[in-house]
Amino acid sequence: MRKILNSLLLAAFIAVILLISRWVGQQAYSWMPAQGTAEAKQVDEIFSFLASIGTFVFLGITGVIVYSIITCRAPKGDWSHGHPARGSVKVEILWIVLPTILVLWLSFKNLSIYQQLNIQGLPPVVMHMHMVESADAATVSNDSKPVGEGIDVFAKQWAWSFRYPGNVTSTELHLPVNQPVSLALHAQDVLHGFYVPEFRLKQDMVPGRTITLTLTPERVGQYRLHDSQFSGTYFALMEANVYVESRQAYSQWLAQAASREPTIASNQAVTEYTQATKKIFNSRWQTVQPAEPSVVNYSS
Amino acid sequence: MTNNPREGIAGADESAENSHSTQQTTWREYFSFSTDHKVIGVQYMVTTFIFFLIGGLLAMIIRGELITPKLDVVDRPLYNGLFTLHGTIMIFLWIIPFNVGLANYLVPLMIGARDMAFPRLNAIAFWMIPPGGLLLLSSFLLKSGTAQAGWWSYPPVSLQSPHNQGEVIWILSLVIIGISSIMGGVNFITTIFWMRAPGMTFFRMPIFVWSILSSQLLQLFCLPALTGGLILLLLDITAGTNFFKPSEGGNPILYQHLFWFYSHPAVYVMVLPIFGVFSEILPAFSRNPLFGYRSVALATIALAVISTVVWAHHMFASVTPGWMRILFMFTSMLVAVPTGIKEFAWTATVWRGRLHLLTPMLFALGGAVMFLFAGITGVMLASTPFDLHVNNTYFVVGHFHYVVYNTITMGIFAAIYFWFPKITGRMYVEGWGKIHFWLTFIGANLTFFPMHPLGLHGMLRRVSSYDPEYQWWNVIASLGSFLLGMSTLPFIANIVGSWLRGPKAENNPWHATGLEWQTSSPPPKENFEEIPVVTEPPYHYNDFGETEQPEAAGQE
Numbered sequence: 001m002r003k004i005l006n007s008l009l010l011a012a013f014i015a016v017i018l019l020i021s022r023w024v025g026q027q028a029y030s031w032m033p034a035q036g037t038a039e040a041k042q043v044d045e046i047f048s049f050l051a052s053i054g055t056f057v058f059l060g061i062t063g064v065i066v067y068s069i070i071t072c073r074a075p076k077g078d079w080s081h082g083h084p085a086r087g088s089v090k091v092e093i094l095w096i097v098l099p100t101i102l103v104l105w106l107s108f109k110n111l112s113i114y115q116q117l118n119i120q121g122l123p124p125v126v127m128h129m130h131m132v133e134s135a136d137a138a139t140v141s142n143d144s145k146p147v148g149e150g151i152d153v154f155a156k157q158w159a160w161s162f163r164y165p166g167n168v169t170s171t172e173l174h175l176p177v178n179q180p181v182s183l184a185l186h187a188q189d190v191l192h193g194f195y196v197p198e199f200r201l202k203q204d205m206v207p208g209r210t211i212t213l214t215l216t217p218e219r220v221g222q223y224r225l226h227d228s229q230f231s232g233t234y235f236a237l238m239e240a241n242v243y244v245e246s247r248q249a250y251s252q253w254l255a256q257a258a259s260r261e262p263t264i265a266s267n268q269a270v271t272e273y274t275q276a277t278k279k280i281f282n283s284r285w286q287t288v289q290p291a292e293p294s295v296v297n298y299s300s
Numbered sequence: 301m302t303n304n305p306r307e308g309i310a311g312a313d314e315s316a317e318n319s320h321s322t323q324q325t326t327w328r329e330y331f332s333f334s335t336d337h338k339v340i341g342v343q344y345m346v347t348t349f350i351f352f353l354i355g356g357l358l359a360m361i362i363r364g365e366l367i368t369p370k371l372d373v374v375d376r377p378l379y380n381g382l383f384t385l386h387g388t389i390m391i392f393l394w395i396i397p398f399n400v401g402l403a404n405y406l407v408p409l410m411i412g413a414r415d416m417a418f419p420r421l422n423a424i425a426f427w428m429i430p431p432g433g434l435l436l437l438s439s440f441l442l443k444s445g446t447a448q449a450g451w452w453s454y455p456p457v458s459l460q461s462p463h464n465q466g467e468v469i470w471i472l473s474l475v476i477i478g479i480s481s482i483m484g485g486v487n488f489i490t491t492i493f494w495m496r497a498p499g500m501t502f503f504r505m506p507i508f509v510w511s512i513l514s515s516q517l518l519q520l521f522c523l524p525a526l527t528g529g530l531i532l533l534l535l536d537i538t539a540g541t542n543f544f545k546p547s548e549g550g551n552p553i554l555y556q557h558l559f560w561f562y563s564h565p566a567v568y569v570m571v572l573p574i575f576g577v578f579s580e581i582l583p584a585f586s587r588n589p590l591f592g593y594r595s596v597a598l599a600t601i602a603l604a605v606i607s608t609v610v611w612a613h614h615m616f617a618s619v620t621p622g623w624m625r626i627l628f629m630f631t632s633m634l635v636a637v638p639t640g641i642k643e644f645a646w647t648a649t650v651w652r653g654r655l656h657l658l659t660p661m662l663f664a665l666g667g668a669v670m671f672l673f674a675g676i677t678g679v680m681l682a683s684t685p686f687d688l689h690v691n692n693t694y695f696v697v698g699h700f701h702y703v704v705y706n707t708i709t710m711g712i713f714a715a716i717y718f719w720f721p722k723i724t725g726r727m728y729v730e731g732w733g734k735i736h737f738w739l740t741f742i743g744a745n746l747t748f749f750p751m752h753p754l755g756l757h758g759m760l761r762r763v764s765s766y767d768p769e770y771q772w773w774n775v776i777a778s779l780g781s782f783l784l785g786m787s788t789l790p791f792i793a794n795i796v797g798s799w800l801r802g803p804k805a806e807n808n809p810w811h812a813t814g815l816e817w818q819t820s821s822p823p824p825k826e827n828f829e830e831i832p833v834v835t836e837p838p839y840h841y842n843d844f845g846e847t848e849q850p851e852a853a854g855q856e
Contacts, residue, residue: 031753031756031757032689032756032757033756033757033758042685043685043686043688043689046683046685046686047680047686047689050679050680050683050686051680054676054677054679054680057672057676058672058673058676061643061644061647061669061672062669062672064647064650064651065647065650065665065668065669068586068650068651068652068653068655069650069655069657069665072586072650072651072652072653072654072655073654073655073656073657074587074653074654074655074656078654079587079656079810079811080587080654081587081588081654081841081842082586082587082588082652082653082654082841083588083652083653083842084588084589084842085588085589085591085648086589086590086591086592086593086837086839086842087591087592087593087594087595088592091592091648092592092595092641095640095641095644096595096637096640096641099636099637099640100634100637102636103633103634103636103637103679104630104633106633106679106683107629107630107633110629110683110684110685110686111626111629113685114622114625114626114629114684114685117685117688189456190456190457190460191454191456191457191552193617193692195692195758195760197689197757197758198758200688200689201688201689202617202688202689202691202692203617203688204617204618204619206546206552206553206618206619207456207546207547207552208546208547209546209619211619224767226758226760227760228617228691228692228693228760229454229617229692230449230450230454230457230692230761230762231457232380232448232449232457232460233376233377233380233448234376235380235762235763235764236371236376236762236763236764236765236766237765272376276375279371279372279373279374279375280372280373280374281361281373281374281375281378282374282375282378283374283375283377283378283381283445284375285375285377285378285381285442285443285444285445285463286377286443286444286445286462286463287376287377287444287462287463288460288461288462288463
């Protein structure tokens, strides 16, 4: 009787944490920023999946520990021993084999998603022997994704600038919606990183190397581009506005920008460097001078 | 220095009260070049705790800055210096050397040795820590300030003038601490291999000793890569070489590989000893043998081995080619297997035990559960596609702090409370210990949990100001960190007060197995009157016939 009751309780416990895990998996989508690209959907799917498995494991083990804490307390000062079990080959093999299968399965699932992301510029994963030959990222693009617009992205301490076809330059990034764009990333002094949270993909930028990042914006809106690799004193100020807009609006903007004379863009880092404001603690440490402000056709 | 006659260990239990008064280490010895591993152990632990307080203070200034989106508490160079030194101090001057101190104290006792293999080397290794740490702190006095490139010190930022002067000091300090660590590694490995008591076979060693063996092997194998990388970085700054300067044909990515080749295993150097601590405390307070001892011991070695081939997962968003991203995703995922073995073994140990929820047990259980959380976010981070989103965001910072604070620092507190009676011969105050636990547990979760949603939403680490949309969770994290800072006060009061005037402790207040509990509290200079002969498996908590003095449990 007791045995049946125990099994029922166990089954109920597992059912409850399964339900909670499923719910967490569904909630996980809402913990992410809006899905701005085709790539974002795939990343969110894998996150949701990992979150539900993680919840199940966490609640399962914590549940056992909490159950023990509640029901298996020794009376004060009673140091007599508990159960004599030192191990069980069967159980131990089970908890080695199951996690191994689980993580291998997760890895293959991730591999297939990574392949679909199809990040250009870095050599794709080829599961045979010539892995190393094209390790240099540079301009390799033996890829099937049709690329529409090609835009150069420049990062320097501490400002972004962008160059569009026709040699139009700006300090904001404009992208046409629903069309793969190829971003050629150039760092001009130190490491930087290209990161728009809504786009999900992140890529470091290395001076002297051009790295191509391809993505397909799918949602019209305004976003923020952040520098994702620490780049020195004014790192936090290195942001730029990103506008994903219809093909028509994009072309209009491009034409308008092309018609403007290049001017010196405003630059927050330069402003802060030249007119430092008082803080509670002021170190007054000498620091790296920001690069010259960019000269661009269009700046906000 | 010592000449007291002592009874054999068998009788030590009863003779505790009258013996240790003749024998105590004087306070002067703690400030001397002592070669006693127990004195050195305490020297390490107290010194590193001071660095913990300094690192914590820096963290609280950082959290003070981040309570508002705008920059208002410190200026930007100082902010960058603060997080650089916070990370460096906590890793290289708190956790790693604290573990060395704990191991210094315990390993010879646990394996039945009279001291470490090379006592003088041991003392030299310790005495490199305070100058190394003070050198690092001295960089606050430079005109261009401390190092400001983060604890990774990636070039080219770390090479840039003027803050590269602080960087030079940072490198010299780390090289000194690194050499100290390598000395320690040689000493521990030799000690564990050659100085075990008769009958102390490898598979009778406590898991704590296994974990020290594994982590010190990692130090020996991996630390030279970092030391080499740092020296090349130093030459780039001071001698005009171009190893890592992209503008001169150097390769900054090579530095990332050298750095992470050590600094990923360094996480295991920090956490393995704490897994060892959990594996000592959970059986003792569950009154059960450690479940699956042999597989836990082997999992410790397996973790050390796997941890040497996962470093590139820190570089998924760097210019790491696709094949490497995938290869390192597979190896990183595999870490979950030996880690799982441990987590399951602890759970099975606690399962249907006879639990005593005293302070060390609370910290150990809390740490084990928090590590479960850290492990789950760790598996998420191993997934390359997901990592490309959260890489360098607060999600990583949150994950990392669930490891280094919620697991490791909790584990360190567990260890301090557990072995405090052994080390000092006095008992701490249980009530204050519990208050300390709850403040720490709540404070740590309030501080570090919010970092996960922040990271998912794209807040990047190392920013000194941020967009207002991130403020809500930042306020929680900052308030949590102030609570966490305060939570050390009852700990300090309890430990200092109890050390000075706490009630005398039994030799074995927890009725634990392990050789360190068979000698007096505190142990005599030579550790054991007679070197014990080991005849039992470890964690021998299944001797039903025996009733151990129940009146001795006065602490509950």
